[in-house]
Amino acid sequence: MTKRVRLRKELSRQRAALLTSWNLSLAPLSERALYADPADQASSDFGHDLAIQVRTRVIVRLKRIEHALRLVQTKHYGRCRRCRKAIPYARLAVQPDTRFCISCLQFMESER
Ligand SMILES: [Zn+2]
Known part of the structure; x- marks a missing residue:
């Protein structure tokens, strides 16, 4: 197997893993919505924001x-x-x- 083929396989594997975590990230959110408790609203909002952050990261990574x-x-x-x-x-x-x-990565990080 050439290095390129190996890298392509690794990319496919990472994409599959991301899609799995994407599906998992959808489930808890709908469940939280179902059992939403007004007294627990603050922490539930926090969990919601967090779930959205995680999803955004997954999308960015998937696109890359x-x-x-x-x-x-x-x-x-x-x-x-x-x-x-x-x-x-x-x-x-x-x-x-x-x-x-x-x-280049180190250079760009030092520029930030
Ligand atoms: Zn470079």
Whole structure:
């Protein structure tokens, strides 16, 4: 199996895991709505906000993975979007949807 095929499989696996956690994140929310207790409204709102935050994160991650899955078929995959250098395989293996190399990421974080 080539590295690229391995990365593509890893991307598919992560996408499946995200979709599973997405489905799980939907269930508790509807249950909370069913058994909503006015006295418990504050904490339930907090739980609701948290659930939405988690979902937003899942969507962002899913979009990145979908994009990487399309990109992995092309020669552009595995290249840093900022410096255009090849991202080391060790980094891609851990986070196959990454778009930047370590040095660019550190640079951008220091800019923030
Ligand atoms: Zn870079």
